[in-house]
Amino acid sequence: MSFRNIITVYRKELLEMLRDKRTLFTTILLPIILYPLIFVGFSSLMSRQSVKxxxxxxxxxxxxxxxxxxxxxxxxxxxxxxxxxxxxxxxxxxxxxxxxxxxxxxxxxxxxxxxxxxxxxxxxxxxxxxxxxxxxxxxxxxxxxxxxxxxxxxxxxxxxxxxxxxxMVRIAEFDVSTAQKKLGTILGMILPYLLIILLLSGASVVAADLVAGEKERRTLETLLVSSAQRTEIVVGKYLTIITIAMVNVLVNLVSLFFSAKYMASQSGLETAGVSLPLNSFLILFLALIPLATLFAAILLSISTFSRNMKEARSYEQPLLTVSMLLAMISFFPAFEFNNLMALIPIINISLLFKAVMIGDFQISHLLITIGSTLVLDVLAIWATIKLFNSEGVLFRTEDDSSIKSIRSNKRSFFNPYNGLVFFVIALVLLFYLGGSMQKQDLAKGLVQTQILLIALPVLLTLRLLKQNSKEVLRLKAPRLKEIILVPFMAIPAAILVSLLSQLIDHFFPFPSEYLEQLGRLFQMKMPLWQQFLVIAVAPGICEELMFRGFFPRFFEGKSKSTTVWITALLFAAFHLDPFRFVPVFFLGLLLGYLTIRSGSIYNSMLSHTINNGLALVLVSFADKPWMKYLSSGGDALRIWLAIPALIIFSGALYLFHRVSKTEENS
The missing domain is CATH 3.40.1710 (abc type-2 transporter like fold)
Structure with a gap:
């Protein structure tokens, strides 16, 4: 990768953007005009209306x-x-x-x-x-x-x-906060939301034009046949989006600062010793850089995937909506900025802004926020490079996704777009219908959720498409050697995943309400064998049909490892549990590997059942004397178990990889 080529692409794209009158107006001129009009106009209008x-x-x-x-x-x-x-x-x-x-x-x-x-x-x-x-x-x-x-x-x-x-009794209030801090509290609620939306909107205009716009204008091919590699082109365009987005935010911040300063002087705040926190504005600008890089990478991926600007703008709307909702957390009281919140994108930046404006933030939170955002940024830019190197994505033609077309070419149904649509529909059904089912009767609702909302849609879809369910879902009998090795991987994996959850709880303590809600799952008034059917067997069968049988078919154009990673991410997201996202993701990697490697879904079904069953056993027998050797209190496992679990898991995984070696896998 040539740094000179990257700079050449960057300079070329930046000059084209700066020659565009629309970009100049929305990025530079509009903020300079807008904020004085808003602050002066609205303040005078509000005071006039109050008097009226x-x-x-x-x-x-x-x-x-x-x-x-x-x-x-x-x-x-x-x-x-x-x-x-x-x-x-x-x-x-x-x-x-x-x-x-x-x-x-x-x-x-x-x-x-x-x-x-x-x-x-x-x-x-x-x-x-x-x-x-x-x-x-x-x-x-x-x-x-x-x-x-x-x-x-x-x-x-x-x-x-x-x-x-x-x-006889009077209350004397002594407010130790300064007028400066009160102003910071107000700005800390408004600024994060405003700046995040401005950053995203400014970057989206540029990103949509850089790839999707060039596809429309038929100029992308000229760039592709140049001496620059595709990775260099991506990085150059990526830097262009970041530059324009940060210039937009900087102009907005400057205009906002001087407009607010003028308003403060007119209202007499400056004469009372209150001034706008310039240092805080500078920290906020620096903290926005990681978020700008993340937005730039995501928006460039969207632009690369889209056939034209209209499609790109359509795909950008969900990102804008989600970002707006997450940024609104700065308006809500009693949200504590802790290590867990510092890991959640957009929310971490919003709460960091609020903490900075009142002068109450920790360096550790700042570092976690920047670090976690940069990790996501690297993943997003990696995905963009992969998309840009794919001819099928870069020169994607109009898809015929009609029912008639799917019936005539049944295999065309299994593509990433339809897979994500199916996942979103399943997620919505789980959230609305599954939640209402489980509120009325937890045990009955869990079974109904697994059968009616997870397994049944998969089977019905295959039936409507007249697909061979046995072939699509990999309902192939496993080898005896494989099925024997599965428990030696599943039990140690369950122990390691449980210890990982304990580690997360140590650094990012789970809320007591969450633990109470999770505990209800293991306190259903029914015999242990019935609990085992509800908690272990039903999810082990139904969830595996969807995530290890059905969903991998949508991503068969990718490598097998990519398919395993994608389905593991979907599996973790489907649980709607941010506290268990990482452990469930790692569990999903194992389950996906077992199915894809062996070609049989029964291996992952058994492993999934063992994992959930072991959790049930740990909770049900937590007060037994023999559990004191394994548990350090409640359902928390002892740390030393990680060593034998890791050794047994590694050995069993190696043997499984050997015995499941097929001509296809080799």
């Missing part, structure tokens, strides 16, 4: 069924509210209230308690859905509270008591 709302006031009908000195004192306080008009309640008041001619109806009633002490009830009917209703209830509450204090003081004087009895 105050002056508009409200018309209120008062129904006084008590009519004594106390009620008149309360009404007198209400009449002191500026811009409020009052009418006596009558028969027409209800109609006027329904027509919004009257904004509130205040009723005053009284009652005697058991101690013959008179109490008063103030009822206020109003519409809290509009700004006028919210404004009037606040003013009425303040007026009633002031009037109540006066009335109680008068009653205490009549009884010969000191009115200061009401103020």
């Amino acid at each position: 709302l105050e002056e508009k006031g409200a018309t209120i009908a008062i129904a006084d069924s008590v009519n004594n000195d106390t009620s008149r004192e309360l009404i007198k306080g209400l009449e002191g509210i500026e811009f409020f008009k009052y009418l006596p309640y009558n028969a027409a008041s209800e109609q006027l209230f329904a027509e919004k001619e009257i904004q509130a109806i205040v009723s005053i009633t009284d009652s005697l308690g058991e101690d013959q002490l008179r109490s008063y009830k103030i009822g206020v009917r109003f519409d809290k859905s509009d700004e006028q209703g919210q404004m009037l209830i606040g003013k009425i509450n303040r007026s009633i509270n002031d009037s109540e204090k006066k009335v109680v003081e008068q009653e205490l004087r009549r009884s010969g008591l000191n009115p200061n009895l009401l103020n």
Whole structure:
């Protein structure tokens, strides 16, 4: 790979982008114009509308069924509210209230308690859905509270008591936060969401044009026949997307900084010793670089896969939607930025921004955030290079995915696109239908989920396509040598996966609510053999039919190792459990290997059943005396088990690889 060629491609693409008037306008000119208009225009509009709302006031009908000195004192306080008009309640008041001619109806009633002490009830009917209703209830509450204090003081004087009895206990608040930190809290909620969306939107415009746009213009072929290798072309385009995206963010940050600074000076915040945190803005800009590289790699993959810009923009929409939802976490209170959150893309950057703006972040969280994002970035750019080197993807023609075409050419159904569509449908069914089934009756719901939502769709699809289910799902009898070796791999693998979960729990503690929910799975009131059928046998059969029998067929154009990795990722994602994603992924790698290597799904079915069954045994017999040698408390295994488990697993895996060697695999 030549660095000179990369720079040549990078310079060429960057110059083309900068010559494009649309790119210049959306990237540079629009942010410079937009933020001053937003800050100046909206701030003046909001202040004007607030004054207008105050002056508009409200018309209120008062129904006084008590009519004594106390009620008149309360009404007198209400009449002191500026811009409020009052009418006596009558028969027409209800109609006027329904027509919004009257904004509130205040009723005053009284009652005697058991101690013959008179109490008063103030009822206020109003519409809290509009700004006028919210404004009037606040003013009425303040007026009633002031009037109540006066009335109680008068009653205490009549009884010969000191009115200061009401103020025997006072709360003195000492806020240790500075005005600077308060401003950082506000900016910490808004900035992450805004900058992440700006970064993604700026990068998406460029990425769609760099490959999908060149396919439309028929100029990609010219670049491909140049002296630059395809990897060099990908890296050059990748750097172009990052550059334009970061320039876009930088211009947005500068425009936002000076617009907010102007607004702060106009509102008098700067004279109060409050200034915008410039250092925080610089840290945020640097923290955005890993996220920019990740977005650039993903968007370049989408652009490479797409046939034209229209298709690329369509594929970008789900990414934009998911990013928006994840970035919104900065608006939610009580989210603690910990090591686990630092591993989740977009969420980690959003929470890091929030922590930086209030000056409360740890270097470890910053390093984990950057490191985890860069790992995903490397994977994404690797996928882009693979796509760019595939002629079938790069010059993909229009697919005929109609039902008629699939029936005439049944094998055409098994392609990556249809596989991902099928997976998304299965995931949606699991989330909505599976969740509702399991809420009513956990055991029955689990069985229904496995049979109706996982196994049945696979079998029905093959039936409709008139496919040979036995051949497609690899329902071939395993060799005796293979089936004997499976337990010697499955049991050690289950131990290693369990220890991996314990390690993850040590560094990223699982929430107590999650552990309680997981514990319910092993506390079903039924005999142990029935629990074994529900927890081990049903998933071992049904999930394997989908993930080791059905899904690998969609990726047969890839290498066998790639197919195993992809199906393992889908298997881990299908469990909808971020805390167990990594352990389930490694388990999926083993199960996929067993099936693809041997050509028989029964090996992975047995291994899956053993894995789930061992978990059931550990929980069910956790209090037995003999378990103290294996368990360190509850269902937590002792660390020393990792050594024999690793030795046995490695030996069994080696033997399995030898005995399952076929002419096809060799």
